[in-house]
Amino acid sequence: MAFTRRKMLILGSASFATAAFAGLPAFADLTDDAITAITGGADIGEDGITLTAPEIAENGNTVPVEVSAPGATSIALFASGNPTPAVATFNFGPLAGSQSGATRIRLAKTQDVVAIATMADGSFQRASVTVKVTIGGCGG
Amino acid sequence: MAENVRPRVRVPKTAAAGEVITIKSLISHKMESGQRKDGDGNVIPRSIINRFVCAFNGEVVIDVTLEAAVSTNPFFEFEAVVPEAGDFTFTWYDDDGSVYEETKSIAIA
Amino acid sequence: MKLQNAIAAAAILSFAGTMSFAQDDNELSVDGQLISTEADAPAHMENVGTVYSGWRFRSEDTQAMQMDDFDNSGFVFVDDGLSLMASVDGSEGKSCASCHENVEDFAGLKAKLPRVNDSGELETMEELVNTCRTERMGAEPWKYSGSQMTAVTAVIGLQSRGMPIDVAIDGPAASFWERGQELYYARVGQLDLSCANCHEDNYGTMIRADHLSQGQINGFPTYRLKNAKLNGVHNRFSGCMKNVRAEPYADGSDEFKALELYLASRGTGLSVETPSVRN
Numbered sequence: 001m002a003f004t005r006r007k008m009l010i011l012g013s014a015s016f017a018t019a020a021f022a023g024l025p026a027f028a029d030l031t032d033d034a035i036t037a038i039t040g041g042a043d044i045g046e047d048g049i050t051l052t053a054p055e056i057a058e059n060g061n062t063v064p065v066e067v068s069a070p071g072a073t074s075i076a077l078f079a080s081g082n083p084t085p086a087v088a089t090f091n092f093g094p095l096a097g098s099q100s101g102a103t104r105i106r107l108a109k110t111q112d113v114v115a116i117a118t119m120a121d122g123s124f125q126r127a128s129v130t131v132k133v134t135i136g137g138c139g140g
Numbered sequence: 141m142a143e144n145v146r147p148r149v150r151v152p153k154t155a156a157a158g159e160v161i162t163i164k165s166l167i168s169h170k171m172e173s174g175q176r177k178d179g180d181g182n183v184i185p186r187s188i189i190n191r192f193v194c195a196f197n198g199e200v201v202i203d204v205t206l207e208a209a210v211s212t213n214p215f216f217e218f219e220a221v222v223p224e225a226g227d228f229t230f231t232w233y234d235d236d237g238s239v240y241e242e243t244k245s246i247a248i249a
Numbered sequence: 250m251k252l253q254n255a256i257a258a259a260a261i262l263s264f265a266g267t268m269s270f271a272q273d274d275n276e277l278s279v280d281g282q283l284i285s286t287e288a289d290a291p292a293h294m295e296n297v298g299t300v301y302s303g304w305r306f307r308s309e310d311t312q313a314m315q316m317d318d319f320d321n322s323g324f325v326f327v328d329d330g331l332s333l334m335a336s337v338d339g340s341e342g343k344s345c346a347s348c349h350e351n352v353e354d355f356a357g358l359k360a361k362l363p364r365v366n367d368s369g370e371l372e373t374m375e376e377l378v379n380t381c382r383t384e385r386m387g388a389e390p391w392k393y394s395g396s397q398m399t400a401v402t403a404v405i406g407l408q409s410r411g412m413p414i415d416v417a418i419d420g421p422a423a424s425f426w427e428r429g430q431e432l433y434y435a436r437v438g439q440l441d442l443s444c445a446n447c448h449e450d451n452y453g454t455m456i457r458a459d460h461l462s463q464g465q466i467n468g469f470p471t472y473r474l475k476n477a478k479l480n481g482v483h484n485r486f487s488g489c490m491k492n493v494r495a496e497p498y499a500d501g502s503d504e505f506k507a508l509e510l511y512l513a514s515r516g517t518g519l520s521v522e523t524p525s526v527r528n
Contacts, residue, residue: 058308059474059528062211079209083175087209090218093200097160097219101202104211106173134458144396146328150319168325212477213322 031080035116035126038076044116044126049075051115051127060107060133068100069117069125075099076118081111107133145169147242149230154249155222163194163201164217167232167240173208189214191233197226222246271453272305272462277522280318284411288518293418296449302519303462303527306453311474315526323472323524326479327407330400339388345381345401352404359409359521363510365421371506374402375481393500399470399479406470406523413520414467416513429511432504438495444508459528464489465516466509468525479524482509 035044049069057063067075067090077087090101099117107113110132117125150164167189174186188208194201201220220228225248232240277284286302294300304312314320334345334352349355363373372380375398379390391398418426436443447456448464455461469482483500486508490497498504 054308054310056308058311062474062477064310064314066217082209084208086207088207089205091200091203091205093195093202095196095199095201095221095223097162097201097221100219101204102215102217103204104215106209106211144329146325148319148325148328164319166319166322166325168322168329213325215320215322 031078031085031114034076034078034085035114038116038118039124042124044124046126048072048119049115049117049125049127051113051129053113053129053131055130056132056134057107060109062104063107063131063133064102064104065113066100066102067115067117067127068098069115069119070099071121072099072117072119072125074118075101076116077105078114078116079105079107079111080114082106082108087113107131109133145232145234145238145240147230147232147240149228149242149244151228151244151246154247157222157224157248159222160219161222161246162217163220163228164215165192165194165230165242166213166215167192168213169232169234171208171210171212171214175208187235189232190235191231192216193229193231193233194218194220195229195231196220196222197224201228222248224248272301275305275309275312277302277304277312277316279316279410282411284520284522285413286519286522288413291514291517294515297463297515300465300516300519301452301463302467302516302522302525303465304468304522304525306460306462307526307528308460311526311528315522321472321524321526322477323403323470323479323526326396326400326472327403327524329396330402330404333397333401334404339382339386341385341387343386345386348381348385353408355405355408357409357412359406359523360412360415362416363425363506363513364417365425369421371422371425371503371510373501373506373509374405375483375501378402378405394481394484396478399481402481403470403479403524406521409521410523411520413518414513414516416510416517418510418514422510425507425510426514428504429507429509429514432508433511437490438493440493440495442493444489463515464512465519466512467516467519468522468527470523471525471527473527475528482512 052066053063069075074089074091076089078085079087087105088103092099112128112130114128119125146168148166152161155161169189172184172187176184178184186208188206190206192204192206202218204216206214225246228244230242277286286304288300290297290300304315318324337344363371366372375393378398378401382388383390433444444464447461452461452463466482470479473480483505486505487497487500
């Protein structure tokens with residue numbers, strides 16, 4: 001009996017894992033498309049950009065985020081799990097004191113917030129943070 | 141004109157020539173995302189601030205494109221170089237065509 | 250069996266790992282001014298030793314928003330309130346500012362409300378505003394929890410920021426206070442819960458994903474992240490009652506006014522934090 005149950009459990013987990021993998025949300029593709037539209041498919045580095053966002057958002061309606069990429073001409077923010085992934089693009093002018101910015105965004109659910117920086121030399125940088133968004137217990 | 145839209149900005153009153161200062165901006169705006177439905181089940185159309193520009197004596201500091209995922213009452217914090225005395229202008233562009241503006245002067249200490 | 254147990258244990262551990270319990274020890278300072286967020290519980294609270302402001306139960310990001318009067322988006326509505334107070338309205342051709350020239354003169358008022366007036370009625374700040382509007386300005390009363398009222402009560406409440414809550418609960422206030430206490434401990438709604446079940450018996454714990462506070466009202470009207478605007482205290486009571494699937498009393502009703510007095514008394518010694526930032 002024990003042997004049969006163990007086998008079922010293993011089979012069950014395997015098929016569950018496959019189903020989960022196959023059913024990746026379409027929003028992630030929209031984000032990838034948007035990123036490719038910026039980079040043209042070029043390689044993306046990871047060292048030159050920092051993205052700060054809370055691990056758990058107190059409320060998905062107002063989530064503080066901050067992004068910084070010294071030497072960037074612009075930074076685009078995406079919420080890969082939102083119905084529309086595009087969030088905002090910071091374009092830095094000649095009088096920008098630094099290539100950084102902070103704002104507050106809406107996240108529909110737990111997801112990755114992604115930042116893509118276009119650098120002055122034409123290269124790209126990427127950072128990503130997973131933010132957990134919960135439905136409040138009683139905040140209503 | 142969206143109702144009751146009020147800008148609010150914080151700029152130091154003075155700075156040394158060439159100093160980097162922190163600027164904060166806010167505008168009270170619903171940022172209707174286009175995701176919500178009304179009582180009859182009809183989608184409430186998107187109506188947001190879609191662009192924010194800060195310039196100093198005519199030169200751009202930052203130009204932000206906003207989408208519906210920016211929270212109600214869009215808030216931005218960023219840095220600017222102050223080469224000389226002058227005026228910071230802040231402009232917000234609304235989907236409905238309205239343009240909201242605020243100006244803050246800064247002196248060189 | 251061992252595999253199933255291991256999976257169950259891992260699930261429970263990972264779930265618990267993301268939570269923090271009880272209130273934290275952070276200190277609230279706004280633009281450099283330290284504001285106390287705890288006090289010894291008043292004598293009439295038998296089951297609670299220390300009272301804590303709701304600020305102590307929020308995430309650090311939310312706390313940070315209240316520590317700067319610009320990051321605190323409630324202030325754009327305080328600006329609205331100042332504008333409203335300067336605008337002429339009503340048959341008498343007056344604005345609030347026509348009589349109340351210096352808004353700073355309201356210092357101390359919020360800390361003492363609600364209170365019983367000379368006619369023996371319990372009055373809240375919203376009622377004081379509407380009485381002025383109807384009887385002295387010849388203007389229409391504002392909706393009790395509408396945006397104009399929350400903007401102006403935020404301006405008035407702000408003048409008492411940092412001052413300790415100090416409402417009278419004896420003498421003429423006693424009967425209202427007792428009614429409020431009754432309401433606080435009464436189970437209501439399909440979920441059959443009283444205010445006390447969450448906010449006295451279980452503050453500091455998680456209710457699903459919300460970190461339960463003591464339900465103090467020292468920061469109202471409060472800027473809530475959930476709806477990105479100022480919210481009045483009766484509106485919050487209403488929301489809480491709906492959350493337990495009870496039919497809420499009306500904003501401005503005798504029940505909510507009595508409850509407001511009782512709740513204010515449970516926060517005796519806490520600082521006014523209007524306009525606070527909460528979930």
